[in-house]
Amino acid sequence: MTRPVVIEKIGSVLLLRMQAPPVNALGAQLRKDLQEAVAAAAADPAITSLVVTGQGKLFSAGADIAEFEAGMAKPELPEVLDTIERSRLPVVAAINGSALGGGLELALVCDYRFAARRAKFGLPEVSLGIIPGAGGTQRLPRLIDAEAAIAMTTSGKPVSASEAEAFGLVDRVFDSGDEAVAAAVAHAAALGTARRTARTAPPPALPDSTDFVAQQRLAITRQAKGRDAPLKALESVLNAYALPLDEGLAREAAIFAECNSSLQAKALQHVFFAERQVAQVRGMDAAVTAHTVAGVAVIGAGTMGSGIATACLQAGLKVTLIDVNPGSLAKGAQAIARIIEGNVAKGRIDAGAAAATLQRLELGDSLSAAASADLVIEAVVENMAVKQKVFAELDRIAKPGAILATNTSTLNVDLIANATARPHDVIGLHFFSPAHVMRLLEIVRGAKTSDQAVKTALDLSRRIGKVGVVVGVCYGFVGNRMLEPYARDAHRLLLEGASPSQLDTVLTRFGMAMGVLSMCDMAGNDVGASMRRENRAAIAHDPSYCRMGDVLDARGEFGQKAGLGFYAYAGRDKSERLDLVDLIAAEADQLGIVRREIGDEEIFERCLYSLVNEGCRILEEGIAQRPGDIDTIWCNGYGFPALLGGPMHWAEAHGLQHIHDRLAHWRAALGTYGEAWFSPAASLTELARNRGRLVDLFPSD
Ligand code: 3H9
Numbered sequence: 001m002t003r004p005v006v007i008e009k010i011g012s013v014l015l016l017r018m019q020a021p022p023v024n025a026l027g028a029q030l031r032k033d034l035q036e037a038v039a040a041a042a043a044d045p046a047i048t049s050l051v052v053t054g055q056g057k058l059f060s061a062g063a064d065i066a067e068f069e070a071g072m073a074k075p076e077l078p079e080v081l082d083t084i085e086r087s088r089l090p091v092v093a094a095i096n097g098s099a100l101g102g103g104l105e106l107a108l109v110c111d112y113r114f115a116a117r118r119a120k121f122g123l124p125e126v127s128l129g130i131i132p133g134a135g136g137t138q139r140l141p142r143l144i145d146a147e148a149a150i151a152m153t154t155s156g157k158p159v160s161a162s163e164a165e166a167f168g169l170v171d172r173v174f175d176s177g178d179e180a181v182a183a184a185v186a187h188a189a190a191l192g193t194a195r196r197t198a199r200t201a202p203p204p205a206l207p208d209s210t211d212f213v214a215q216q217r218l219a220i221t222r223q224a225k226g227r228d229a230p231l232k233a234l235e236s237v238l239n240a241y242a243l244p245l246d247e248g249l250a251r252e253a254a255i256f257a258e259c260n261s262s263l264q265a266k267a268l269q270h271v272f273f274a275e276r277q278v279a280q281v282r283g284m285d286a287a288v289t290a291h292t293v294a295g296v297a298v299i300g301a302g303t304m305g306s307g308i309a310t311a312c313l314q315a316g317l318k319v320t321l322i323d324v325n326p327g328s329l330a331k332g333a334q335a336i337a338r339i340i341e342g343n344v345a346k347g348r349i350d351a352g353a354a355a356a357t358l359q360r361l362e363l364g365d366s367l368s369a370a371a372s373a374d375l376v377i378e379a380v381v382e383n384m385a386v387k388q389k390v391f392a393e394l395d396r397i398a399k400p401g402a403i404l405a406t407n408t409s410t411l412n413v414d415l416i417a418n419a420t421a422r423p424h425d426v427i428g429l430h431f432f433s434p435a436h437v438m439r440l441l442e443i444v445r446g447a448k449t450s451d452q453a454v455k456t457a458l459d460l461s462r463r464i465g466k467v468g469v470v471v472g473v474c475y476g477f478v479g480n481r482m483l484e485p486y487a488r489d490a491h492r493l494l495l496e497g498a499s500p501s502q503l504d505t506v507l508t509r510f511g512m513a514m515g516v517l518s519m520c521d522m523a524g525n526d527v528g529a530s531m532r533r534e535n536r537a538a539i540a541h542d543p544s545y546c547r548m549g550d551v552l553d554a555r556g557e558f559g560q561k562a563g564l565g566f567y568a569y570a571g572r573d574k575s576e577r578l579d580l581v582d583l584i585a586a587e588a589d590q591l592g593i594v595r596r597e598i599g600d601e602e603i604f605e606r607c608l609y610s611l612v613n614e615g616c617r618i619l620e621e622g623i624a625q626r627p628g629d630i631d632t633i634w635c636n637g638y639g640f641p642a643l644l645g646g647p648m649h650w651a652e653a654h655g656l657q658h659i660h661d662r663l664a665h666w667r668a669a670l671g672t673y674g675e676a677w678f679s680p681a682a683s684l685t686e687l688a689r690n691r692g693r694l695v696d697l698f699p700s701d
Pocket of ligand 1: 058077273277
């Protein structure tokens, strides 16, 4: 077995190369080897100095996050870094690639930092609900100015090598990792045994402004959006200015431990691993490779089609945007140009890059323009007959082996696939609007979809910067299927007496990015109504089903785009509609629903527990592979707060038994409506009875 630290003696310099694929995480064996190598070098009179570097793309991604739940094995990272810092020999960090978290903290205890230009430097711990716990909050302020140190520690955002050089975090920047290593070795040799500075030197003073700290605290609180870790990180950084190093380090360790045992940290760390586990798809032939995708054709130049085309163009792909309606095609092309040029205005790309991106776009006014594409993504109207017609035609036009994808958000992918003679090449790629922004991509595997098509879709999602989650075929797949009971009950609660703003406030107070009725207005009440028309058979038994959504649709009150919906809009500003109360009351009257005062707790339980209940059914049916896949979908596509870990993680922390019992309560309390919609899922009932955990029924692997 290869050791995680490879040691090479170059003259009097000992080169320590971390080699722990894929990201050189500082796991137990690596820490032990590093500590032993440094200690042995100090005892060896033939060694004058050391260089630490990494193998591969990264210097190090930091501590091994998988260790956090059970606690870090000995030697813990702070202890290893302390050994390096107190060594009698100088150490040069040759930062071949990104240095994140504990990886950056390792670089900070070195005397000099030489970096490759591609390297990024960051302390992303706050996004895991923790603070840097191996000296980052104490040593970074001793090296760079307070504002930059606070920003790096509390935002988690990495900086580039040139920014790091400008801050004084890095001594020299090189074009490649190899050059950085060679220069570091030469520098270490020239140093002899001379160390650089006293480790305990105090940091420069905080900016001379009485309200500097107050301003920082305010800005961080705003950006934290309910997360505790950023303010804890600030508290720890401020200790660096008030306490001697060793005392500051001890406080940092205590704050780290406090954060790491919090529910937020558990939720955010769950989200981190869940997002990565989605790429592991059960039942896939590991030997299958992805189809090469150089050119993509997108059919339909509406909002979704142009957004998908933009996402692909921005990732460097060649795109043909196709629409048989010349007006729609021109509008779609303009929308794409606006987004790309907007990126120039925002300083994200330069004008040359924007021109090159737009040059990769071709327009076509008939499906035949898709003939040479490796991947075709259909984004036409959400109607089965129309989609089947498009796929039957594509079957004749597309080249053999091309992957044919539908961007349906609810429809049966198998029925669409069966319109072709090559259903194995057909797959669902459900993008979320705006498609060039939203991170989620549901990859819908049909009954006959080949492993190669799935692999290609997973590769594409990564390439275009999205998190692709493989799901099975059912109405609405995972995301929209769960949205259905959540939104359905919100609509029903309106008829029973809640107001749109009461409903939405309960949900946003819980942490949802947006209330469900605001979301309906944003997506368009016409879109919701048209989806219901396609699914009429399943909902016909409930005349109250999303009644207000249908009423608004019939009145042309489609939401934001119409200026009226569940709210009234002036641009993006929304206000309550007083006239809606009478409209809702009249509908309730017709349906024989007695209106009453609805408490916030009832809204909370009925909407959110219905969401969880549907999640359980989806797991029972194998539509989602594991609870973490559902969490990934809801955190990335539906604004569920990551600091609660996603609906399934949250449900477990909140109490599965309680959720089951309250669903049973509402089933009994809400008459025929309750009986129709509130039966607890079989798996939830079983888990409630046995006081079990989701993993008991739905193992992660
Ligand atoms: C820390 O350092 C705490 C200290 O301050 C104090 C301690 C006392 N640990 O993302 P990818 C795995 S906290 C364990 O797909 P990419 C990941 O799960 C740490 N595993 O690759 C995946 O596994 P699998 C602070 C890790 O190229 C595989 O590596 N650091 C870790 O798209 C590939 O990951 C961070 O928060 C880790 N630290 O992106 C950095 N990192 O193949 C977290 C990755 O089994 N990591 N894995 O699914 C990242 O942001 C990205 O992984 C990175 C690479 C940008 C590095």
